Amino acid sequence: MNLPTFILKNALRNRRRALLTVLSVGISCALLVTLLTLQRELTVPPESAGASLRIIARNKVSLAQPLPAKQLAVIERIPGIVAVSPFTFFGGNFRDETVTSFAQFAVDPRRFQGLLVEARVIEGSYEDFAKDRLACLVGADTFERYGLKIGDRMKFTGTFYPVDLDLKIAAVFNGTVDDRGLFFHHKLLDELSGDPGTVGTWYIRAASPEVANDVIARVNAAFENTAAEVRAETERAFQLGFVSMLGNVKMLVLLISGAVVFTLSLVTISTMSMAIRERFRELAVLKALGFQRRELFAFILAESFGLAALGALLGVGGAWALWTHLDLQKLTNGFLIYFEVTPRIMAWGAAVAAIMGVVAALPPSWQTARMSVTEGLKTLD
Amino acid sequence: MAADPIVSIRDLSKVYRQGEIQVTALNNVSIDIQTGEFVVLMGPSGSGKSTLLHIIAGIDRASSGSVLVQGINVANLTESQLADWRNQNVGFVFQSFNLIPVLTAAENVELPLLLTALGRAERRRQVALALDLVGLADRGHHRPDQMSGGQQQRVAIARALVTDPTLIVADEPTGNLDAKSATDVLSILQALSRDSRKTVIMVTHDPKAAGYGTRSLHLEKGEIVA
Numbered sequence: 001m002n003l004p005t006f007i008l009k010n011a012l013r014n015r016r017r018a019l020l021t022v023l024s025v026g027i028s029c030a031l032l033v034t035l036l037t038l039q040r041e042l043t044v045p046p047e048s049a050g051a052s053l054r055i056i057a058r059n060k061v062s063l064a065q066p067l068p069a070k071q072l073a074v075i076e077r078i079p080g081i082v083a084v085s086p087f088t089f090f091g092g093n094f095r096d097e098t099v100t101s102f103a104q105f106a107v108d109p110r111r112f113q114g115l116l117v118e119a120r121v122i123e124g125s126y127e128d129f130a131k132d133r134l135a136c137l138v139g140a141d142t143f144e145r146y147g148l149k150i151g152d153r154m155k156f157t158g159t160f161y162p163v164d165l166d167l168k169i170a171a172v173f174n175g176t177v178d179d180r181g182l183f184f185h186h187k188l189l190d191e192l193s194g195d196p197g198t199v200g201t202w203y204i205r206a207a208s209p210e211v212a213n214d215v216i217a218r219v220n221a222a223f224e225n226t227a228a229e230v231r232a233e234t235e236r237a238f239q240l241g242f243v244s245m246l247g248n249v250k251m252l253v254l255l256i257s258g259a260v261v262f263t264l265s266l267v268t269i270s271t272m273s274m275a276i277r278e279r280f281r282e283l284a285v286l287k288a289l290g291f292q293r294r295e296l297f298a299f300i301l302a303e304s305f306g307l308a309a310l311g312a313l314l315g316v317g318g319a320w321a322l323w324t325h326l327d328l329q330k331l332t333n334g335f336l337i338y339f340e341v342t343p344r345i346m347a348w349g350a351a352v353a354a355i356m357g358v359v360a361a362l363p364p365s366w367q368t369a370r371m372s373v374t375e376g377l378k379t380l381d
Numbered sequence: 382m383a384a385d386p387i388v389s390i391r392d393l394s395k396v397y398r399q400g401e402i403q404v405t406a407l408n409n410v411s412i413d414i415q416t417g418e419f420v421v422l423m424g425p426s427g428s429g430k431s432t433l434l435h436i437i438a439g440i441d442r443a444s445s446g447s448v449l450v451q452g453i454n455v456a457n458l459t460e461s462q463l464a465d466w467r468n469q470n471v472g473f474v475f476q477s478f479n480l481i482p483v484l485t486a487a488e489n490v491e492l493p494l495l496l497t498a499l500g501r502a503e504r505r506r507q508v509a510l511a512l513d514l515v516g517l518a519d520r521g522h523h524r525p526d527q528m529s530g531g532q533q534q535r536v537a538i539a540r541a542l543v544t545d546p547t548l549i550v551a552d553e554p555t556g557n558l559d560a561k562s563a564t565d566v567l568s569i570l571q572a573l574s575r576d577s578r579k580t581v582i583m584v585t586h587d588p589k590a591a592g593y594g595t596r597s598l599h600l601e602k603g604e605i606v607a
Contacts, residue, residue: 001488003495009483285479288440289493289540290468292461373440377475 004302011303014275018307021271025311025353026318028264032257033319033349037341039253050117051177052209056087057202057219057232066198068228069190078218080211081204083114086186088200092156092165094146102142102180104156104165106189107203109137115205116176124150124171133188135170139179141329143172154182163192178337204232261352268360272304276364283368284376293369300368301361308357309350316349385452386413387547387580388437393446395432395603406432408603409446416547419574419581421594429603430584431552437582438471438550439463451547468496472541474551474570478533480525486536487512487521493544511539515569531562538569542579549573551583555590567593 012018057075059065066088075084090104109130122140129137136154148154148169156165167184186199204219206212212234219232276283283296320341328336395407406429414420422430435441436448439455448455450470458466480489487508494504512518515535525533534554541549551570555563571593573579583594591597599607 001484001491001495002501006484006488006492006495013483281479282481285473285475285481286492287464288438288467288473290464290496292464295496374435377479 007299007302007306010299011306017271017275021268021307022311022314024267025264025308025356026314028260028267029312029315029349029353030319032260032352033316033341033345034323035253035257035260036345036348037323037339039250040342040345041336041339042249051235053206053212054115054235055204055206055212055216055219055232056235056238057204057230060229060231066200067202067230069197069199071202071223071228071230074222075202075204075219078215078222080207080215080218082207083111083205085111085115085203086199087203088186088189089160090156090158090165090189091160092158094154094156100159102139102182104182104184106186107183108186112183112203115203116173118175119173120175121171121173124169126171129170132168132170133185134166134168136167136182136184137171137173138169139176139181140172140174141179142182161189161193264352265356265359268304268308268356269363272300272360273364275303276300276368280371280376284371284373287373287376296368297361297365300365301358304361305354305357308353308360312350312353315353316346319349320346384415387416387451388412388414389449390437391447393433393436393448394444395429395436395441396444405603410603410605412598412605414580414582416580417574417578418596419571419583419594421591421597422582422584422600423586423591423597424600428600430600433600434550434552434582434584438473438548439467468493468544470546470548472544472546472549474534474537474541474549474554476553476556478525478530478537478557480533480536482525485522485524486517486528489525489536490539490543493540497544507543511543514542515539529562530558531565534558534562534566535569538566542573547580549579549581551581553584553586555585555587563590
């Protein structure tokens, strides 16, 4: 026998309790990892290679206010811009759905082609989409989700616009961070809406990340003191603006995570205290045999840390395996896209469990250190 | 000329508080114990015999007086020094055996050796010797719950012996045993004193058990009366 064997035998002496402790730490860790992943999903929009190049210009007053279509002529002359397209959110309900389950945008197909650098057309052809004003380009996720085919009709009931759409699928794309969207001709929207001469936003591509900030400044400056001042910002900043509309989700998730950690610490401290209390006599005997406080502390710490580490392995590993292999995008109707359990989140889960393992060892170690041998022997006699 | 005593106690007193009351457990006790003696401490409950045993063994502290064991004043040792000293010099036998239930007999005996610099093979050799000495060479792989009370106490004696201490302290070692097992245990303690020149100090209520010792000391109200 050696000391690690001794520690292991002690840790497993009450197997049911050890198992329940490991499970409670594991489930708490899995919950913590899940919450942190959810927080990341909600507050950090997915980024793509082209995101640092793309700029969205909207009406400075509000996103709901349109911009004049004639601004295009000014924008496309601004140095550093290689592509620009109108980009108007339609927000229609597909078929008989009562909510907008994926976004539809009206774009200028010829101009838009230069903006989606990472998209690949996997069925049909972009040319078919571009030349037919009733055609649409559909994201692969939506295409698969509804079991669609090239040439199928897609009908939308307008919610923002008092018009309905009847589109024909010309092409399917994937390779973007969100392969759910649908794009159709802005001309069609203009015709159906009585040609108001407006767009929702401008989607702009800068020549390089280095000039992106200059482009933003120039676009903003170009419409200063006009009837339709714009607010240009990077795609990422634009998305984060949407996130802020969700309220203080970060704080809410942090509070719930804090509660999880607190509960986790109570469970482990209570379990370790119970495990040690019922062994006071044995610890007193070990002291009598010559074991010192630091050795007893090491026993308790190793046992507590070991159980917590096992729980962390189970919880963090389980959460990673579950969220990595589950098609959450499908299960949540596209609400969650990536739900990626990053190494950083896993490290957080493991670190919290490890700290709990150490913290849980402190009260029983303190009790044991203070206990005299004679007291320990009397207590359980 | 008599050899220096292995245990030399002078004017030893122990006072502790029990709520508002001060209790004198030992009052100016002075005794000498020679190497190889089997000293039996007797007396009624609360007479201070266990307290005296605990102070000699270094698991309790005196309020005043001196306790010299092999010339070392135990009272002057720090907690850490005392732990080392106990490991090297004292073997404990308790009334309720106090074996670790999740360990086998051999592992229980090996426990004190984990604190020494001995290698695994040497530790195993010592454990085998100790178990053989108490007649349990073939029970090393049994856990305490697979052994009788008498066998468990013999394992406890083997654990007390394995570090080859000069002093063996036994606190009512036969208190939880049947007559046959008690006889076995007492015979082993007697043989250790007689044949191996170990100094044994035993607390007991049982006059029959006291018959195995070379000297009996009677305590009453914290004082040695005979």
